[in-house]
Amino acid sequence: MSVQLRVATFNIRNSSAPDGDDSWPLRREATAAAITELAADVVGLQEVLPDQLDDLRERFDGWEIVGAGRDDGVSAGEHSVVMVRPGAWTIASYATRWLSPTPETVGSVGWDADLTRIATLVDLKHSDGQRIGVLNTHYDHLGEIARLESSRLLDQWATPDQPWILMGDLNAEPGSPPLKVLTDAGWTDALPTEAGGTFHDFTGEADERIDHILVKRLEVVEASVARYRPGGRLPSDHWPVVATLRA
Template identity: 70%
Template sequence: MKIRAATFNLRNSSAPDGDNAWPKRRAAAVAAIELLDADVVGLQEVLPDQLDYLRFRFPKYEIVGAGRDDGMSAGEHSSVLVRPGDWRIERSETRWLSDDPGTPGSVGWDAHLTRVATLVWLRHRSGTTIGVLNTHYDHAGEVAQLQSSRLVAKWTTGDLPWIVMGDLNATPDSPPLKALTDAGLRYAVPADAGGSWHDFTGAEDDERIDHILISPAWTVTEAAVSHFRPGGRLPSDHWPVLATLTL
């Protein structure tokens, strides 16, 4: 039983990025997602207009995840895309990275912004169910980052095989990542695979802040940081990270 999973910070469409603004790179972003050839993709920083474009370009995909501001459509989404095939969404929910995870718009600890996690339970055609969690940690609040990891670890305990992925705004040797590995999760993509954030420079050796972690039941058969530049265009200010996993 195999699944190919990827995480990709899409860079929000409201950012003043000049020649790298969303309208100029959205086709490249979609091409980059297609080239990942993933069964499930976790996206971060997705605003409503970007979500509309993704739904238009991926009409057969299941796409879930609520807006962080109101629990419906407002604000950034940590969207999960599932392509048609062996895996289907059994159920999904959005939780807030705060001490009140069920309250839309809640801000956790010293975080500068509202942050969410999208949890998805996927059922294989064979009947096996797995969990996928896609999230985007706060960029500045160190307490919030650590507490977010503690929440994620709590939510992914148990016998269900889990895939945890997202922009964690933290490097592999940081306390938030150590909290996840101490809880029993392990890296699917090794730290020496290269950086994932490049700030539209195209650098491949900058910080790794985008991660895929897995529970012990999984075996990694392939893992990489993708450096696709469809048509020579950078699809985002992050590189996608992907892994092929088997049970």
């Protein structure tokens, strides 16, 4: 019997950024409303700092929310959070790994990356027993080699015993070398080419599509870039991507 799953990825912009009228205290309610509007079973978030995580845990009480800080493997630094709505899907297990040649080394920086980067790995379990793996990540913004090697690393972690979802801010556009590594390895980009961009730098006008949902051994029912502005406010400097999948 097939099961459906609605997933989303959203870079919510870290709270330490000097964003003035778009700073976190002024838009956190809009960000939470935008997440709710996605109506997703599973949401992968990037750039989540501890104060933002506290806000999200309060707003999304009852959800499973997992992910460690990239600096210390516990709570320090940005998190690549995975949120699971109460319902048929639950988290069987999860782990944090670093995007580096030594992925188990806390705080390790990979290749030519400018910053420490991580992925959160989640083993999802449906009430009927179906298992799906999730990789939520944020690639480095400067390291070209790091982005390539990160794609190779994530593909290696996607074991062939179950379907997989890879989502996050990959700081790379469709057809670029890091994305080609994944599609050549059998990953399918959920978004159609005409879906438009995701990064807009608080303008609302997005030309770059650097946020992605890719899948292995899953059918894409539909996918889109979500451009909801609660009360007219931009919830982040990125638009989220949402997809309905079938296993």
